[in-house]
Amino acid sequence: MTTSAELIEMSERRSAHNYHPLPVVIHEAHGAWVTDVEGKRYLDCLSGYSSLNFGHGHPKIIEAARDQLDNLTLTSRAFYHDQFAQFCAGLGDLTGKDLILPMNTGAEAVETAIKVARKWGYEVKGVEPDQANIIVMEGNFHGRTTTIVSFSTDPEAHDNFGPYTPGFRLVPYGSTEAIRQAVDPNTVAVLVEPIQGEAGVLVPPDGYLSEIRELCTAQGILMIADEVQSGLGRTGQTFACDYEGVVPDIYVLGKALGGGVVPVSAIAANRDVLGIIQPGQHGSTFGGNPLACAVGIAVIELLNTGEFQARAAKLGEVLHARLRELIGRGVVEVRGRGLWAGVDIDPELATGREVSKALMARSVLAKDTHGSTIRLAPPIVVSEEDLVWAVNQLADALYELNTA
Structure with missing residues (x-):
């Protein structure tokens, strides 16, 4: 051995x-x-x-994966498959959102949310071309892609990976006043972790998420909640946002959505936001594949029991x-x-x-x-x-x- x-x-x-x-x-x-x-x-x-x-x-997750392995593992989104509709409907019901855009990893889901927010800003809000900005938090961790590390304040994740992607405004985590001061006519979204995991499981002050929700509604910008780590039961609620009764415009989900079996991520939003994505504008060969959807369905069913x-x-x-x-x-x-x-x-x-x-x-x-x-x-x-x-x-x- x-x-x-x-x-x-x-x-x-x-x-x-x-x-x-x-x-x-x-x-x-x-x-x-x-x-x-x-x-x-x-x-x-x-x-x-x-x-x-x-x-x-x-057992329920493994059974779902094994059953699906015997039938179909991948088609790409060039075709429909028989697990896709149920996965999207189930996750839509769990989040209370109209539409689901499935991907693979949490970082991919964050990137998807960024792209959707920018496109929404240009096509719906009327932001000047190539001028959209998104407000993000110091101490954030949303992944390690080139765009995401561009607004990281962790030297290990950030340093020596430039040139960096513009379009992000950093503010202290926990301060809604700092967010308010950072908003301008080209702001399209606020991206926030309801609890900052990588930073050391930092819980923001009471009312922080509610104030962000109110500010975003008043300013006509999107609230994006990265619930990749905090969501799907970990905190004692389905989503960490639930503790303040907050519903973001976009949920970013991953990690536990794959049940520890396969990478599964997604963003969930209503049609007035996610409906701006048209064929050919965003995708993934493996995003929403049959195996991932079968596992995701089992996870959603477990969460539906409470x-x-x-x-x-x-x-x-x-x-x-x-x-x-x-x-x-x-x-x-x-x-x-x-x-x-x-x-x-x-x-x-x-x-x-x-x-x-x-x-x-x-x-x-x-x-x-x-x-x-x-x-x-x-x-x-x-x-x-x-x-x-x-x-x-x-x-x-x-x-x-x-x-x-």
Whole structure:
């Protein structure tokens, strides 16, 4: 049997180093648990950055994928296929929107929303040609395409990838007044994460999303909510925007929409916005393919029960209560909503990566971001007992670091 060490060495030698993985090689997974090539089990508290909201190998999702594999996997959008209509209708009903434009990855969906907003600005709002601007937030993470990194404030994502795409105005996250001051006659949209995930699970002030919605309506511009990580049950609601009763003009969805099986993303909007796209103006060979749609249908059906949203809300209360007990014991701050938490480690004690390694040694998988922050996002199927156990492992790791 090839060992973990051998596989890690080969990976480091033969692949580009665009990630810095923890030294674990996963072989199989079920529910909230994964197993490495040596047979050691770990509780997955990252969930593929919220791609695995329903856990590894959810029976309903796997059944849908297997059934579809036996029938049809790809036609391209040159033809209709028998899964497409149900997927679009189901996601339209879930979001309350008229139309769906399916893609593959979250970054593709964000790019699609940007293109739609600009085209809407020119053809509906009457913005001057090639002058459209979109207001975006400092600390954002919407993907790593050339256009998206053009308005990133993360040096690792941004630097040395220019020349950059113009047309974006950066404002501080959490300030609607800053958005108001940035709006001009050529502004077509505000693009916002309801919770900033990569930045450390930052939850904006109460009323922030509602104020953005009111401002966009008053100014005649589109509100685009990037719910790629925050959506589809993760926060205890179907969408994080639901906490303020906000409905954006465009939802950007991905990650969990593919059930951890295939990449599936989409934007959802009403006909007066998304209806501006005509044949040949945007597309993807694999976007909306039969396998993706079959998996997406299964995901939508799971969400329609409300079971996962309620479970994330209930377990989220347990998670955040237990994490808050660690403040002053190696933890500086805890943020988040539902089964999603950003935990700031005292930088004088350890880095986020050091704590993540300590957790890995205790059979818990988590990931650091921005130095001293770790993110916790276990699958929604995790048991309360396992969730409490994971926080206890964090407490033990911090105790050992404090007493070392």
